[in-house]
Amino acid sequence: MSSSKTKSKTALLEEYGALSGKMLQILDYEGRVILAERLPKLSPEEMVTAYQNMLYARTADQMAVSYQRQGRMYTYPPNLGQEAIGVAVGSVMREDDWLVPAYRELSAWLAKGASMKDIFLYFGGHEDGSVLAGAKNMLPSAVPIASQLPHAAGIGYAMKYQGKKDIVFTFVGDGGTSQGDFHEALNFAGVWRAPVVFIIQNNQYAISHPRAHQTAAKSLAVKAEGYGIPGIQVDGNDYLAMVAAVKAAAEHARAGQGPVLIEAVTYRRGAHTTSDDPGRYRTEAEEQKWAERDPLKRLKGYLLAQQLWDETNEEPLISQYKKEIDQQFTEMENHPYDFKDIFIHHYTEIPDDLKQQMVAYEKFLNWKESQQ
Amino acid sequence: MKIMNMVQAVNDALDIMLAQDGKVLVFGEDVGVEGGVFRVTEGLQQKYGEDRVFDTPLAESGIVGTAVGMAVAGLRPVVEMQFSGFVYPAFNQIISHVARMRNRTRGRYSIPMVIRMPYGGFIRAIEHHSESMEALFVHIPGLKVVIPSTPYDAKGLLVAAIESDDPVIFMEPKRLYRAIKQEVPDGKFTIPLGKAKVLATGEHITVVSYGALVREVQKAMSLAKKTGISVELIDLRSIYPIDRETITRSVQKTGRFLSVTEGPRTAGVGAELMSIVNEDAFLSLEAPPTRLAGFDTVPPLAQGEHHYHHSPERIFYEIKKLVEY
Numbered sequence: 036m037s038s039s040k041t042k043s044k045t046a047l048l049e050e051y052g053a054l055s056g057k058m059l060q061i062l063d064y065e066g067r068v069i070l071a072e073r074l075p076k077l078s079p080e081e082m083v084t085a086y087q088n089m090l091y092a093r094t095a096d097q098m099a100v101s102y103q104r105q106g107r108m109y110t111y112p113p114n115l116g117q118e119a120i121g122v123a124v125g126s127v128m129r130e131d132d133w134l135v136p137a138y139r140e141l142s143a144w145l146a147k148g149a150s151m152k153d154i155f156l157y158f159g160g161h162e163d164g165s166v167l168a169g170a171k172n173m174l175p176s177a178v179p180i181a182s183q184l185p186h187a188a189g190i191g192y193a194m195k196y197q198g199k200k201d202i203v204f205t206f207v208g209d210g211g212t213s214q215g216d217f218h219e220a221l222n223f224a225g226v227w228r229a230p231v232v233f234i235i236q237n238n239q240y241a242i243s244h245p246r247a248h249q250t251a252a253k254s255l256a257v258k259a260e261g262y263g264i265p266g267i268q269v270d271g272n273d274y275l276a277m278v279a280a281v282k283a284a285a286e287h288a289r290a291g292q293g294p295v296l297i298e299a300v301t302y303r304r305g306a307h308t309t310s311d312d313p314g315r316y317r318t319e320a321e322e323q324k325w326a327e328r329d330p331l332k333r334l335k336g337y338l339l340a341q342q343l344w345d346e347t348n349e350e351p352l353i354s355q356y357k358k359e360i361d362q363q364f365t366e367m368e369n370h371p372y373d374f375k376d377i378f379i380h381h382y383t384e385i386p387d388d389l390k391q392q393m394v395a396y397e398k399f400l401n402w403k404e405s406q407q
Numbered sequence: 408m409k410i411m412n413m414v415q416a417v418n419d420a421l422d423i424m425l426a427q428d429g430k431v432l433v434f435g436e437d438v439g440v441e442g443g444v445f446r447v448t449e450g451l452q453q454k455y456g457e458d459r460v461f462d463t464p465l466a467e468s469g470i471v472g473t474a475v476g477m478a479v480a481g482l483r484p485v486v487e488m489q490f491s492g493f494v495y496p497a498f499n500q501i502i503s504h505v506a507r508m509r510n511r512t513r514g515r516y517s518i519p520m521v522i523r524m525p526y527g528g529f530i531r532a533i534e535h536h537s538e539s540m541e542a543l544f545v546h547i548p549g550l551k552v553v554i555p556s557t558p559y560d561a562k563g564l565l566v567a568a569i570e571s572d573d574p575v576i577f578m579e580p581k582r583l584y585r586a587i588k589q590e591v592p593d594g595k596f597t598i599p600l601g602k603a604k605v606l607a608t609g610e611h612i613t614v615v616s617y618g619a620l621v622r623e624v625q626k627a628m629s630l631a632k633k634t635g636i637s638v639e640l641i642d643l644r645s646i647y648p649i650d651r652e653t654i655t656r657s658v659q660k661t662g663r664f665l666s667v668t669e670g671p672r673t674a675g676v677g678a679e680l681m682s683i684v685n686e687d688a689f690l691s692l693e694a695p696p697t698r699l700a701g702f703d704t705v706p707p708l709a710q711g712e713h714h715y716h717h718s719p720e721r722i723f724y725e726i727k728k729l730v731e732y
Binding site: 175 | 480503512
């Protein structure tokens with residue numbers, strides 16, 4: 036659907052095609068519109084909601100890091116600076132669409148219906164955190180890099196085979212594009228014309244390894260050409276550009292035209308995980324440069340200029356979020372752990388041999404208790 | 408009843424399940440137009456169409472990884488690895504996702520997938536076409552591992568594997584693909600996974616084997632019979648879950664145990680079987696539980712494979728030693 040004022044969405048994939056060498060950017064670093072004809076049609080409410088979702092994700096993420104620092108949660112991968120990408124996907128993704136995540140797309144998880152309690156459970160050491168009961172058609176995190184991408188291609192095949200119109204959104208990082216599964220998934224999805232939107236969060240580092248040393252390719256989007264599918268490079272810290280690109284890609288996929296590769300250029304402002312020290316491999320000057328391109332700052336700049344946002348709203352809102360999030364963290368801390376859950380979920384019916392192991396361990400526990 | 412070899416029996420099982428259940432898909436390298444390099448899937452694409460029986464790009468991780476996605480989306484993929492020696496690129500998918508998905512999502516998603524692959528040696532093949540690496544899969548929690556030794560078993564076990572909501576590694580002894588013919592019932596039947604079969608009752612020693620070596624053990628039993636040795640032969644059928652009870656009951660009766668397997672000895676299936684005997688039949692033993700396994704070597708190429716693969720004479724030699732212990 037194109038209007039007279041805005042150009043058609045799928046034409047965007049051509050104009051900004053991977054070989055064009057262009058990166059789609061609608062807002063500048065201060066949030067001023069620099070590409071009005073590509074401005075996605077969003078209502079004021081949608082704009083404000085998007086900003087609030089980014090703010091919620093950022094608040095939750097910072098609290099997660101803080102809980103880890105307090106020793107109340109285990110290793111956690113911070114999302115700081117990458118919030119716009121998942122919120123943009125969340126604004127386009129429908130309830131029945133599939134989300135196949137990696138592990139650093141908190142804002143997309145929340146949009147799909149995962150709760151902070153789920154996230155805290157997972158990083159608090161509970162397998163229950165991967166159930167994600169509130170998130171329809173979502174897979175849990177995939178820690179082995181890029182291994183989730185073939186799943187997305189397979190789900191895409193299943194959607195076509197079952198005659199469904201649902202599509203798949205999947206995430207990978209810049210490092211993940213070097214993996215064989217990245218190649219295999221894009222290749223399969225291309226051959227099958229599977230309805231999959233592949234989103235690379237190019238946050239410039241795979242732990243310590245910079246993007247420039249990951250591939251000699253000029254961009255990550257350009258890899259799409261090798262699979263005969265559209266690729267587009269987008270400023271991933273520009274919420275409006277991300278929405279425009281994800282909408283175009285989703286429309287392409289839903290129309291049966293096959294997969295699309297989006298390279299979202301962003302920056303991981305935090306550490307790789309709470310066990311990592313970025314000071315060993317990057318400079319403060321570089322971090323400062325990217326802080327100035329922060330996605331929340333830019334969208335807020337836009338909202339303020341449009342008089343859609345009142346700065347005084349922000350602190351009370353963050354306080355309210357913190358209260359809600361802390362409540363969910365407390366629920367996680369009170370979540371029970373039954374050792375039998377270690378054994379009973381591997382198979383639809385526990386094999387006798389495994390059951391014996393469980394029973395033998397229980398006997399030991401009983402003996403241990405009797406000794407006290 | 409039809410007389411079938413194992414290739415035909417596997418084809419029949421796939422045919423029946425494709426006909427019965429629209430969720431079943433069969434795919435892999437050359438399985439469609441060509442009907443598989445061993446012709447196991449011959450005729451299925453013509454019968455069920457290119458969206459249900461199809462050729463994929465040449466990438467094992469992609470085959471298994473996309474099947475994971477199909478399985479979580481409600482389908483029942485039956486994928487083929489062209490040879491077991493080419494499954495290794497798919498190991499990350501098998502270990503990290505196929506085997507774990509059910510546990511890590513506490514049962515929200517199961518992976519009702521079958522990964523079929525021809526395996527095993529003694530067919531004078533080129534490199535990477537003779538290995539018997541079932542122990543690798545047995546060591547991965549969350550998988551079932553099944554190996555048939557006859558056309559009848561191949562059909563019944565494969566139907567059961569496709570109907571299983573758990574992922575099954577289905578290894579087909581390619582040495583037997585066309586070597587044995589037998590009567591196989593028409594239509595659908597299943598053989599339960601996780602249950603061994605006593606193929607012959609005997610008094611002096613229990614021999615446990617599976618796959619292509621079952622037939623070699625049967626030949627060795629003829630040699631043993633001439634010397635008055637009575638062998639109880641158990642075909643394991645499922646390597647995991649392992650049927651402890653059948654093995655234990657037999658060894659409690661015979662007092663002697665020999666496993667006959669093809670893969671490398673150290674940390675192999677024979678070691679596991681001996682441990683079961685030690686744990687559950689220790690007081691019945693008259694001789695040390697023993698394993699006849701492959702050497703801890705790469706299987707030799709054609710000129711040397713008769714040294715590596717257990718002949719009936721070699722198996723008889725081990726049986727005799729144990730009975731005379």
